[in-house]
Amino acid sequence: MPVERTIPLRPARGTRVSGGGPFLQGAAHALGAAVGYLPVAAAFGAIATRAGLPLWLSVLMSGWVYAGAAQMAGLQALAFGQHPLLVAAGMLVVNLRHIPMSLAAGPLLRRARPVGRLALAHTLTDESFALDLGRPDRPTGFRYGVHAACWTAWVGGTAVGAALGPVVPQDATAFALPALFVALAVDALRGVDGWGRVWVPVAGVAVVLGCRPAGSFAELAAMVVMTVLLAVADRLRVSVRTGGR
Secondary structure, three states: OOOOOOOOOOOOOOOOOOOOOHHHHHHHHOHHHHHHHHHHHHHHHHHHHHOOOOHHHHHHHHHHOOOHHHHHHHHHHHHOOOOHHHHHHHHHHHHHHHHHHHHHHHHHHOOOOHHHHHHHHHOOOHHHHHHHHHOOOOOHHHHHHHHHHHHHHHHHHHHHHHHHHHHOOHHHHOOHHHHHHHHHHHHHHHHOOOOHHHHHHHHHHHHHHHHHHHOHHHHHHHHHHHHHHHHHHHHHHHHHHOOOO
16 A cells, blocks of 8 residues: 655654563564565575575575575575575665665664664665555664564574474475565565556566576576566555655
8 A cells, every 4th residue: 555644754742562571572573574574585595405405504694695586596596506696686676676665765764873773774674664654653662573573483484494394395395486476576566556447567567488498597587677667566555655755
């Protein structure tokens, strides 16, 4: 749903948050998104283990990179034997959608102290972005709770998946990367109006299928690029509607 109103820079004076305080209420508000992270994070952990990454490195990647789509794409590219610089460039492209997303969320993040602002910026994802903009009047502690719940679920899910990776059938995790990009693409289609909601997905599927003869990596690259273009367009739309403030 487009955000039509201007985001206030500060919560109303005297605003109080009940139910265990702002942090716990934020964590509870993000529970649905956090639960949704678990299966995809576990799939990533299992795939990473089968690709030869040790458990600690998989967990470190999830905690430090914390970008599910980029992590999945990077891991698959490495599995295809691509050069590390090409892998890094691909991960950067996947994360381009965070630029307009950060511009839209900037007014909320600026309320925090510098160190807290860095933590919130690092843990800004598609889901926490939506949760943040859905409650613009909440105090900073509420956002800490939202972001912490999502981050903990992603890192914890990765650890569980990496630990169980050797015993999880490969077919059980084959859905993870396509499903993740499909979810991102469907979410980004909010920025497309009218008949565009029909022909844009059709054109995207046609491009991906057209790349299939060139190999799995080309198909993956087409899927990533199409999804990123949609996501960037959607985030720019949100940023413009919120005034970029």
